[in-house]
Amino acid sequence: MSLWRDIKGTLQPFWVTLCNMMRRPVTVQYPEQKQQMAQRYRGRLMLTRDPEGHERCVACHLCSAACPVDCISMQAAEGDDGRRHAAWFRINFTRCIFCGLCTEACPTLAIQVTGEFELAGRDPLKLVWEKDDLLVDHGGHTPDYNFYRQSGVGVAAPRGGLPTETAPVDPKDLMP
Ligand code: SF4
Ligand code: SF4
Numbered sequence: 001m002s003l004w005r006d007i008k009g010t011l012q013p014f015w016v017t018l019c020n021m022m023r024r025p026v027t028v029q030y031p032e033q034k035q036q037m038a039q040r041y042r043g044r045l046m047l048t049r050d051p052e053g054h055e056r057c058v059a060c061h062l063c064s065a066a067c068p069v070d071c072i073s074m075q076a077a078e079g080d081d082g083r084r085h086a087a088w089f090r091i092n093f094t095r096c097i098f099c100g101l102c103t104e105a106c107p108t109l110a111i112q113v114t115g116e117f118e119l120a121g122r123d124p125l126k127l128v129w130e131k132d133d134l135l136v137d138h139g140g141h142t143p144d145y146n147f148y149r150q151s152g153v154g155v156a157a158p159r160g161g162l163p164t165e166t167a168p169v170d171p172k173d174l175m176p
Contacts, residue, residue: 037115039141042100044116045091047131048109048140055135056110056147059086063102063111071095072102083148089131094124108147112140 028035037043050056059076071094077087102111121127139145150164 037117039115041115041117042098042113044093044114044119045096045102045111045134046114046136046140047089047134048112048136048142049138050108050146050148051139051144052146053137054083054148055085056108056139057086057089058084058108058110058147059089060084060107062105062107066101066105068099068101069095069097086131089134091129091134093119093127093129109140109142109145110147112142114140 048056057074059074061074061076064070064072064074071092072090074089075087076084078084098113100113103113106112119127
């Protein structure tokens with residue numbers, strides 16, 4: 001019994017090797033060949049736009065609060081229409097660990113991951129990306145989402161004026 005087990009144990013690794021010799025190699029000849037990353041791969045971050053072409057980011061600081069390595073910084077500003085945006089927005093990719101927590105925290109779906117992973121370089125300062133570097137001209141993984149239309153913020157329509165909203169309650173009407 002133990003003799004058969006020993007023979008099997010000796011031959012089995014040869015069989016595994018033989019099977020793998022017949023398989024096609026999985027090696028990707030990088031950088032000549034580029035691998036297509038999975039859609040949920042967490043690569044470089046980007047700032048997206050809503051379907052109307054506006055910047056989605058409202059500079060709420062939630063992403064920087066969620067970031068475990070403090071690599072996001074920004075300054076908030078407000079336009080003439082009352083809409084908030086980031087006057088400047090900076091990500092230090094030398095510190096980013098690509099955990100994706102900032103994308104989870106973002107209420108406007110502004111900050112999203114891309115499949116890009118080629119960030120290596122010799123100059124660390126080139127890995128500090130500003131808003132112009134991060135901002136893209138599309139909606140990323142959620143092209144149809146529009147925060148201002150969904151949230152009913154007064155600058156898009158008067159409060160209670162959106163089809164999905166009910167009109168605000170006048171507290172004086174509740175008096176006995
Ligand atoms: S992916 Fe993680 S580490 Fe990188 S900026 Fe977002 S929260 Fe910070
Ligand atoms: S990217 Fe999102 S979470 Fe970060 S400041 Fe802009 S709106 Fe807020």
